[in-house]
Amino acid sequence: xxxxxxxxxxxxxxxxxxxxxxxxxxxxxxxxxxxxxxxxxxxxxxxxxxxxxxxxxxxxxxxxxxxxxxxxxxxxxxxxxxxxxxxxxxxxxxxxxxxxxxxxxxxxxxxxxxxxxxxxxxxxxxxxxxxxxxxxxxxxxxxxxxxxxxxxxxx
Numbered sequence: 001x002x003x004x005x006x007x008x009x010x011x012x013x014x015x016x017x018x019x020x021x022x023x024x025x026x027x028x029x030x031x032x033x034x035x036x037x038x039x040x041x042x043x044x045x046x047x048x049x050x051x052x053x054x055x056x057x058x059x060x061x062x063x064x065x066x067x068x069x070x071x072x073x074x075x076x077x078x079x080x081x082x083x084x085x086x087x088x089x090x091x092x093x094x095x096x097x098x099x100x101x102x103x104x105x106x107x108x109x110x111x112x113x114x115x116x117x118x119x120x121x122x123x124x125x126x127x128x129x130x131x132x133x134x135x136x137x138x139x140x141x142x143x144x145x146x147x148x149x150x151x152x153x154x155x
Contacts, residue, residue, distance in 0.1 A: 037127045045116055050075060050083055051092070055113050058093060063108040065098070092116065 019025050035049065042052055053073040058064055061072070070080045084107060087093045092113040098104035109117075132140055 034131065038124075041120055041123045041127065045120065047092075047116070048083075050079070051087055054080070054083065054087065055092060055109060055117055058107055058109045059114060059117055063106050066095075066105045066107060069107060087113075 016022070038052075039049065042049065047055075050073070053075070054069060057069050057072040061068070066080060066084070067077060069075070069084075070077045073080070075083070084093060084095060088095055090112075091110055094108050094110055095105050096108075098106050135143075
């Protein structure tokens with residue numbers, strides 16, 4: 001039995017495909033599958049996914065400006081500022097004002113931040129090694145390339 005509106009007509013359905021084939025929903029489902037084991041790993045150090053992404057970006061790129069971190073770590077600048085304040089108080093990063101442009105804040109990773117990354121390196125490699133083993137290197141590389149192409153589209 002289907003619902004009818006107040007005039008007895010069949011409801012008009014929105015012109016969407018099934019949610020099982022919705023790209024936004026599929027991306028969220030895939031993210032949850034990948035991030036589940038990572039979250040468990042991060043709980044051991046009591047850090048968030050966002051803090052982990054920030055540490056990874058700053059460790060990889062060296063001293064870096066906050067806006068660049070926000071873009072690379074997929075965070076809004078106000079959120080990043082708040083998270084960095086906490087990370088600085090925890091001794092994971094250091095912030096300083098740029099010498100040439102006092103409006104810019106430069107961020108670098110501390111030895112404690114590097115140690116935290118090093119402490120998770122083996123477990124992180126295990127998680128993504130398992131993913132690669134189950135999914136395949138070629139498919140994983142293709143997926144990453146396709147997602148990067150999708151990111152560059154101007155919708």
